[in-house]
Amino acid sequence: MKKHNNRKRGITVKSRSVISKKVVDYESDPFLVEKAQKAKEFLEKHGLPPDFIKK
């Protein structure tokens, strides 16, 4: 199996194949959508740290 060149980082990230051939649409996964919306609401309420705001 082809491996990405991440060994120097001690990280093993393999290419997509073999284990699951199912294509999953994570972008519209209800859990992820809801969680991201809650994150947005949290940051709208409390704001980003000032040093995280790009000028």
Next chain:
Amino acid sequence: MYIRVAEMNHDHYHLFRRTAYTYEFYSDGPKGKIRKAVNFKRKCVSNQKFFNLGFGDWDEKTNSIADKIITNNKDRDKVLATVAVAVLDFITNYPDEIIFATGSTDSRTRLYQMSLARILPEVKDFFTIKGFVDGKWEFFEKGRNYEAFILKARKKLNKFGNEKA
């Protein structure tokens, strides 16, 4: 940016990148192999882009991710280390981006906190990590109970691991 985290020696599972923003791995323990997914979902607040970290088990019954399942596969630390590695890989690929994370329950948030505390010595030079507590953001410290976390790359590094001029 190319982050050298060779000293990141925490035991973790092999990660499979499924999409630009999604990784999968398989927890392996007494309950068998359990498919897990880590996703970074792009959102925007006040014209500032950020990515929300989503993580959970793949539920074959609902064909969706569920993060309220208690897997109990006796590999909690290895799973959390793998999520941390996914974060490192993501921020390496998208060094200008901000990652926001919170658990779906207080106990899950605490797990994220423990994972961050564990890897903090290795990554603190590379990332600015803040936690939200008592109504404000502060630099992440061990032993504090935060409601949410946010992180971004601190340094721009070249592929040799040296800081860019």
